[in-house]
Amino acid sequence: MTLSRLVFRSMRKxxxxxxxxxxxxIFSVTLCxxxxxxxxxxxxxxxxxxxxxATAGFSxxxxxLYFIITFFVLYANHLFMKRRSKEFGLYQLVGMTKGLVxxxxxxxxxxxxxxxxxxxxxxxxxxxxLFAMVLLKMLEIDLVVKLSxxxxxxxxxxxxxxxxxxxxxxxxxxxIRKVSLLSLFTASNKTDERVKRFSVFHMMMxxxxxxxxxxxxxxxxxxxxxxxxKIFNDLYVHMMVILGSTILGTFLVFRYSVALIMxxxxxxxxxxxxxxxxxxxxxxxxxxxxxxKSLTLITLLTGLAVGIMSLSYxxxxxxxxxxxxxxxxxxxxxxxxxxxFLDALEREGIGYEKHSFRMGMVELNIKDLxxxxxxxxxxxxxxxxxxxxxxxxxxxxxxxxxxxxxxxxAFITGYxxxxxxxxxxxxxxxxxxxxxxxxxxLYITEIRDENIFPHRVLLGTPVLVxxxxxxxxxxxxxxxxxxxxxxxxxxxxxxDDLAIAEVLYQQYESERGVVFEGFEDYPYVQPxxxxxxxxxxxxxxxxxxxxxxxxxxxxxxTGSILYFKQMAEAEDEKEFYTTLRKIGFSTSHIMKGIYxxxxxxxxxxxxxxxxxxxxxxxxxxFLFGTELVAPLVITMCLYVIMYGVFAVLSIxxxxxxxxxxx
Amino acid sequence: xxxxIGRKIRKIYGKKSTAQEVLKGIDLEVNKGEFxxxxxxxxxxxxxxxxxxxxxxxxxxxxxxxxxxxxxxxKEKALANFRRxxxxxxxxxxxxxxxxxxxxxxxxxLAISKLxxxxxxxxLKELVGLLGISDILNKYPNEISGGQKQRTSAAxxxxxxxxxxxxxxxxxxxxxxxxxxxxxxLESINQQKEVTIxxxxxxxxxxSFCSRVLFLKDGAIYTxxxxxxxxxxxxxQQILSTQSVLGGDGYDA
Numbered sequence: 006m007t008l009s010r011l012v013f014r015s016m017r018k019x020x021x022x023x024x025x026x027x028x029x030x031i032f033s034v035t036l037c038x039x040x041x042x043x044x045x046x047x048x049x050x051x052x053x054x055x056x057x058x059a060t061a062g063f064s065x066x067x068x069x070l071y072f073i074i075t076f077f078v079l080y081a082n083h084l085f086m087k088r089r090s091k092e093f094g095l096y097q098l099v100g101m102t103k104g105l106v107x108x109x110x111x112x113x114x115x116x117x118x119x120x121x122x123x124x125x126x127x128x129x130x131x132x133x134x135l136f137a138m139v140l141l142k143m144l145e146i147d148l149v150v151k152l153s154x155x156x157x158x159x160x161x162x163x164x165x166x167x168x169x170x171x172x173x174x175x176x177x178x179x180x181i182r183k184v185s186l187l188s189l190f191t192a193s194n195k196t197d198e199r200v201k202r203f204s205v206f207h208m209m210m211x212x213x214x215x216x217x218x219x220x221x222x223x224x225x226x227x228x229x230x231x232x233x234x235k236i237f238n239d240l241y242v243h244m245m246v247i248l249g250s251t252i253l254g255t256f257l258v259f260r261y262s263v264a265l266i267m268x269x270x271x272x273x274x275x276x277x278x279x280x281x282x283x284x285x286x287x288x289x290x291x292x293x294x295x296x297x298k299s300l301t302l303i304t305l306l307t308g309l310a311v312g313i314m315s316l317s318y319x320x321x322x323x324x325x326x327x328x329x330x331x332x333x334x335x336x337x338x339x340x341x342x343x344x345x346f347l348d349a350l351e352r353e354g355i356g357y358e359k360h361s362f363r364m365g366m367v368e369l370n371i372k373d374l375x376x377x378x379x380x381x382x383x384x385x386x387x388x389x390x391x392x393x394x395x396x397x398x399x400x401x402x403x404x405x406x407x408x409x410x411x412x413x414x415a416f417i418t419g420y421x422x423x424x425x426x427x428x429x430x431x432x433x434x435x436x437x438x439x440x441x442x443x444x445x446x447l448y449i450t451e452i453r454d455e456n457i458f459p460h461r462v463l464l465g466t467p468v469l470v471x472x473x474x475x476x477x478x479x480x481x482x483x484x485x486x487x488x489x490x491x492x493x494x495x496x497x498x499x500x501d502d503l504a505i506a507e508v509l510y511q512q513y514e515s516e517r518g519v520v521f522e523g524f525e526d527y528p529y530v531q532p533x534x535x536x537x538x539x540x541x542x543x544x545x546x547x548x549x550x551x552x553x554x555x556x557x558x559x560x561x562x563t564g565s566i567l568y569f570k571q572m573a574e575a576e577d578e579k580e581f582y583t584t585l586r587k588i589g590f591s592t593s594h595i596m597k598g599i600y601x602x603x604x605x606x607x608x609x610x611x612x613x614x615x616x617x618x619x620x621x622x623x624x625x626x627f628l629f630g631t632e633l634v635a636p637l638v639i640t641m642c643l644y645v646i647m648y649g650v651f652a653v654l655s656i657x658x659x660x661x662x663x664x665x666x667x
Numbered sequence: 668x669x670x671x672i673g674r675k676i677r678k679i680y681g682k683k684s685t686a687q688e689v690l691k692g693i694d695l696e697v698n699k700g701e702f703x704x705x706x707x708x709x710x711x712x713x714x715x716x717x718x719x720x721x722x723x724x725x726x727x728x729x730x731x732x733x734x735x736x737x738x739x740x741x742k743e744k745a746l747a748n749f750r751r752x753x754x755x756x757x758x759x760x761x762x763x764x765x766x767x768x769x770x771x772x773x774x775x776x777l778a779i780s781k782l783x784x785x786x787x788x789x790x791l792k793e794l795v796g797l798l799g800i801s802d803i804l805n806k807y808p809n810e811i812s813g814g815q816k817q818r819t820s821a822a823x824x825x826x827x828x829x830x831x832x833x834x835x836x837x838x839x840x841x842x843x844x845x846x847x848x849x850x851x852x853l854e855s856i857n858q859q860k861e862v863t864i865x866x867x868x869x870x871x872x873x874x875s876f877c878s879r880v881l882f883l884k885d886g887a888i889y890t891x892x893x894x895x896x897x898x899x900x901x902x903x904q905q906i907l908s909t910q911s912v913l914g915g916d917g918y919d920a
Contacts, residue, residue: 276774278767278771581764584758587723587756588755589747589754590747594779
């Protein structure tokens, strides 16, 4: 028999073990190639030309993707090589040299790899159009995407996968060379160990693991909490501490805590095990040493992926609200400029609602409204008051008619939601504000959240609403030059008029520009709400698309690794099932145990991973958007469903193994 | 009283063109309290017969009845239950679960039964006392010797108080000393507790512990020997002479 015939024979025999690895390879190639093709798609390139960060985003994305895929392929290859160690041992036993075995396996690997890359690129070429359409839809760009072959993308992918193939071959050579004939035969059960006499040290480590995770979670809630965060003033150090304690904790939990709990359960049975103990608890305990590292890695990757995906989804989800905060009205006319826009709207018969405001300015020190504990914080400098816009209560009633103020009272509104998370304000306080040289005592009745002025006007400060009389006094006494003194906010009655109104608003652009002293050539032109929203979509959309893509890659790699591991475990335990079935366990009894085992194998990394991501997202989500629950829950649900699919697949595999075991 | 009845058992492997008849119409009956040995050269169908009798394999034709229950037509689940409640198994390669301690391995068949713990515990005590493995209960299979493993396996087979114990070459992987110890144990359990045992073996020494030895040749029963009032040594000599009549094929020891 020639070498090539032997290769084809063994591949045909191994196809059952291989097909998953093969599909995983095809899938990674598809993902990679469609991503790179997408990057060089002329339609997408044209659409993203405006966004300066597009290329950077794409290349960051593709490098991460390459990294994930390299890691995944190496891991899967390692797993499959280990499973075939007996076969290699047999080849050597019948007298083949290591060199010949290496050539044999190398040939097999090359054929498999080239086939997978070919098929993957084929699928990737077509799916790139789909991804391009999804991307443009996210960016709300109406363009027909053409299928285009990019030589550049092709070359890049071939190069990357060529390198990957070389790496795999090196790994293979290294694995075969490293092991002796004897250890080849025992490789598949070498790493297994059992927790025998349970030492105090293990118990301590188990507890330490849980404590470290809880500590990490607790610290993460303090990350942006200036009040309680006394220990770690440096944000960077604090983040590292959280990350370190959670990662170490996760490992210890898998390595010791799980064993601790299961061993306690097992000892409580005193030898009288239930089916689930036999098929779930003891095999898991048996493998915990070798599985701890991979489970930790999978958990962390899950946490990372869900975290990143949630954050970018939060940003995308809140982009409307965020735009509303930046530009509270559909159209805004500042300093009485471009009022002709209103006439133009009327000429076109477009219905609108308008709120007019006059703004005054006082010096308000935010410090007066903060909690006592925050005042001493060294992070912020509160020594000076900052210019704060003032409006009258009667004008505020255009927004909300049911508010009253008594003499000497005032309230705050329009405070930035992100700042609110870090530096929340308190009402029902007596404060002093300064108008020119006069000091005005005020009682702050409440903190409201109506947004009136665009971001450029507020620059992070809140709006102070005062009585009409006081407002007039402020306007009269004030002598300092103000940037903005009036605003007309316009909302369309019927959103169908948006397209025409946008055009009209554009026409008045030159008239609307607010000119500041010293910057005569660069007047400030207030964008419309729609423009703000589109602008943030353009910058966010790509980030979200890339992170979603990476999240998908993470999910599929972690899921497949879990699945591969379970496949290998099922094969290893086949003899178990044979014995059990011989002595009278039915398939359904055995499957009951396996459900429990899979619940652990998939459920625990998933739950811990989700918890990690929950706390990670919760600690800083407000930097990304205004809505936490919905995007987080949706991302998590998607992840749970996908994991469920992998769990079901692995259970099917187990079922097949158990059925065929007798 | 017959514990096991087999009638005209035939087993054919393969499809029509390549069909090979492994069992050619075997009739046998095993009474309660018997210790039956099945011997025969390699390829005579010993293990196939055992597998068919113990419900792990199905006969192509014929009837197998254990404790008056016909195995034909029983569903997988019912068969599994039947095996668990009525039968015990001892295998050549022990088939202990590496992940379980000796005690857990022995109690394994009770994992899905409703037997109260106290009762199970007293069964266990009695058995491990008889088999001499009471001081290794908390060890794992890879920490004990082959003989201990096989005694563990025997204890697991007996823990459910089965009607019939099947042993497939139980001494095959043991040295002669451990083998004799195990067989002595089985013999005394057979006599004291009236446990019916059916054992496949190719070892004449092992077979000489039986109360009756069946010889298979080419899928049919060739002859049978009864111990009766004979000593073990006498039976052993008889077995040896029967073997030489049967032909040397497969007996290279």
